[in-house]
Amino acid sequence: MAEIETESLRDRIAKILADHAAVEGPLLPVLHAVQAEFGHVPAEALPLIAEGLNISRAEAHGVMSFYHDFRAAPAGRHVLKICRAEACKSMGGDALADQARARLGVDWHETTRDGAVTLEPVFCLGLCACGPAALVDGKVVGAVDAARLERILAEVGA
Numbered sequence: 001m002a003e004i005e006t007e008s009l010r011d012r013i014a015k016i017l018a019d020h021a022a023v024e025g026p027l028l029p030v031l032h033a034v035q036a037e038f039g040h041v042p043a044e045a046l047p048l049i050a051e052g053l054n055i056s057r058a059e060a061h062g063v064m065s066f067y068h069d070f071r072a073a074p075a076g077r078h079v080l081k082i083c084r085a086e087a088c089k090s091m092g093g094d095a096l097a098d099q100a101r102a103r104l105g106v107d108w109h110e111t112t113r114d115g116a117v118t119l120e121p122v123f124c125l126g127l128c129a130c131g132p133a134a135l136v137d138g139k140v141v142g143a144v145d146a147a148r149l150e151r152i153l154a155e156v157g158a
Contacts (some may be wrong), residue, residue: 004042013045014038017052027063031070040071042153068109076111078156080104081122081135082144088124088131092145096132097121099146100101104158119158 005087016033020026030049034041041064064070082088082097104112104119111118127133130142136152144152 004044006044009042009044010048011155013048014054016122017049022075024090026065027055031064031067031113035070039074043072070153071109071118076115076118077152078116078137078158079118079120079135080152080156081125083123083125083127083133083135085124085128087128088133091131093132096134096144096146096149099149100153103149103153112158117156 007127008053013034016030016037017026019105020030027049030053031041034045034049038045046060046064047057050057053060053140064072080100082100084097085093098140100119101107104117106112106119108119108121119145121137125133125135125140127140127142132144134144134149134152136156141148
């Protein structure tokens, strides 16, 4: 993704801040809106957000880096999230996670070199009875075994 023009970034962040002016505790909703707008939370946006919300840059960065759903860089064309909660782990989730990391050649929160897939952990998708579960581009998939993971990866071009 090309670098975002500074003026465009400022204007877009200002609009997001204005849209959330009446929200109590607006930092999380603002960060979600920024990520929805840009596909990630650009580092250049954090000082603008901090200033607009009258908080420190450290607070804005701390909240953004604490929550794993926020990205500092654009995700790949596809996002594969594998459930890391205990129920899925007890159904083979660790082996599935190991397979995905090895097959893609990335670790958690990384994107394949070709930009095809970003791999992320997620903690409970609500499919505990049919784990291990995954989320593929926002679509929940249950009972993911080694063969099904290979089909998923083939579908996303990995």
